[in-house]
Amino acid sequence: GCQWRALPSDFPKWRTVHSYFAKWSEPDEDRVSVLERALKNQVGAARERLGRNACSTFLIVDAQSVKNADTAGSKGYDAGKKVSGIKRHIAVDTQGLPHAIALTTADVTDRQGALQAFKRCKGALGQVQSVLTDGGYTGEPFAQGVREILGEQVTVQVAKRSELHTFKVMPKRWVV
Numbered sequence: 001g002c003q004w005r006a007l008p009s010d011f012p013k014w015r016t017v018h019s020y021f022a023k024w025s026e027p028d029e030d031r032v033s034v035l036e037r038a039l040k041n042q043v044g045a046a047r048e049r050l051g052r053n054a055c056s057t058f059l060i061v062d063a064q065s066v067k068n069a070d071t072a073g074s075k076g077y078d079a080g081k082k083v084s085g086i087k088r089h090i091a092v093d094t095q096g097l098p099h100a101i102a103l104t105t106a107d108v109t110d111r112q113g114a115l116q117a118f119k120r121c122k123g124a125l126g127q128v129q130s131v132l133t134d135g136g137y138t139g140e141p142f143a144q145g146v147r148e149i150l151g152e153q154v155t156v157q158v159a160k161r162s163e164l165h166t167f168k169v170m171p172k173r174w175v176v
Contacts, residue, residue: 003069040124043097055127056093059100061117062134062176063089063110076105089113091121091131096175099125110136111145118149125150132157 004014011017024034044054065078068085077084083106091100091114102117114137118125128150133142135158143156 039098043099046097047093047095050095052095053127055124056097056099057127057129058094058132059091059125059128059130060094060132060176061089061091061114061137063087063113063136065106074105076107078106081106087113089117090176091117092176094175111139111142115142115145115149118146122149128154130155130157132159134158135160 004018007014007017027033047054047056065081065083065087066085067083068075075085076087078087085106087104087106087108087110089100089102089104089110090098092098100117100121102113102120104113104116108116114133131146131150131154133156137156138158146156147154
């Protein structure tokens, strides 16, 4: 979360770090980068160490809008959060391990961003049976979009709050 030139002094020179990041982030012929492939391998291995299948059947989805620099090339405005910047969309399993990630401008809705994340990682999500979301993902068009991408067997569950304007930990949703 910092500018390349402001990397801590215990890192190599910023140009070296940036050049490796650029090489490792570049997608190959399968549209998957080295970093993405390494993350997927680590997630599968971590799940297997916990005695689970490498692929999850249950995902929890959420998004977060964050500010970015004024000079950033990509930014949008999330009117709901009053944030000018980008939005991170993530789908995790019950252990909090990421299975699908997308980065968009902040003006992209949570529903659109989640569908983008599922499209990007569709190959690794073949065993998903259920998706848990918050109230921002309500609606049949989103549920139908999830089924079109991940398969007709997938169900979308929306965890709704019982009281407005109060914070309460919602079972399973807190993981994301």
